[in-house]
Amino acid sequence: MIRLLIVDDDLLVTTSLKTIVEATGEISVIGVGNSAAQAVTLYEELQPDILLMDIRMKESTGIEAATKILAKEEQAAILLLTTFSDDEYIVEALRIGVKGYLLKQDLEAIVPSIKAVKNGQSVFGRTIMDRLPHLLQTEKTTCLEELKLNEKDLSIISLIAEGLNNKEISEKLYLSEGTIRNYISNLLEKLELRDRTQLAIFYYKNIYAK
Known part of the structure; x- marks a missing residue:
């Protein structure tokens, strides 16, 4: 409940x-x-x-x-x-x-x-x-090259921005939920962000339509 x-x-x-x-x-x-x-x-x-x-x-x-x-x-x-x-x-x-x-x-x-x-x-x-x-388009953006984000990182961030949960992301990318959780934890640490919402904001500020 x-x-x-x-x-x-x-x-x-x-x-x-x-x-x-x-x-x-x-x-x-x-x-x-x-x-x-x-x-x-x-x-x-x-x-x-x-x-x-x-x-x-x-x-x-x-x-x-x-x-x-x-x-x-x-x-x-x-x-x-x-x-x-x-x-x-x-x-x-x-x-x-x-x-x-x-x-x-x-x-x-x-x-x-x-x-x-x-x-x-x-x-x-x-x-x-x-x-x-x-x-968010007028917000200051980050240089993606400096962050060394790979294709998998970018895929996970974009799926989070779409509102998918870990299970749905794991099914899309053919990875275990545990692996997805680890990826997200590492991304939060690397990008110095607090949670999934801030990852979504990061996506729209720095990746969307680029």
């Missing part, structure tokens, strides 16, 4: 989300909050598997709450949910290391995204993914 904490300043939204996710029988909502401050407090108190949180809330944003939580809990699994697809929020969410960013109107993607995050994946709605190359 996935233990989920929901935070949104709209009571109707939190009630609806709770109904939707618990209908699966695989997700249990262990707490509900209505502000960024409550998100920080409830996360520390309840230690959920995943925090599903709105971005735009009164007084403070979900980005600010996520930043505080991740400063204490680096492995915290935070999935941001919003009606806004603002470029500023998307880039900042990626930078701080959240596990996903979805639009509220994409209701069908919410439950699959929660499950994917629980399985260690990073998930971003198709609308967001389609815009990443544009959002």
Whole structure:
């Protein structure tokens, strides 16, 4: 059972989300909050598997709450949910290391995204993914030659950017899951990155369309 904490300043939204996710029988909502401050407090108190949180809330944003939580809990699994697809929020969410960013109107993607995050994946709605190359194209890029990335490294990074998990990557490349895990660990260390989300950002900044 996935233990989920929901935070949104709209009571109707939190009630609806709770109904939707618990209908699966695989997700249990262990707490509900209505502000960024409550998100920080409830996360520390309840230690959920995943925090599903709105971005735009009164007084403070979900980005600010996520930043505080991740400063204490680096492995915290935070999935941001919003009606806004603002470029500023998307880039900042990626930078701080959240596990996903979805639009509220994409209701069908919410439950699959929660499950994917629980399985260690990073998930971003198709609308967001389609815009990443544009959002990151002005960022400073890295010289790939200096990093000495081989063809296998580049293949794995690109598949991670597509949202594939280790099992799916292993099947694509005909390698064991253990080998894929080792490749990813080595890539994170070599590139001085924290997680799969940052590997995806690296792909769109340095490899995509080159």
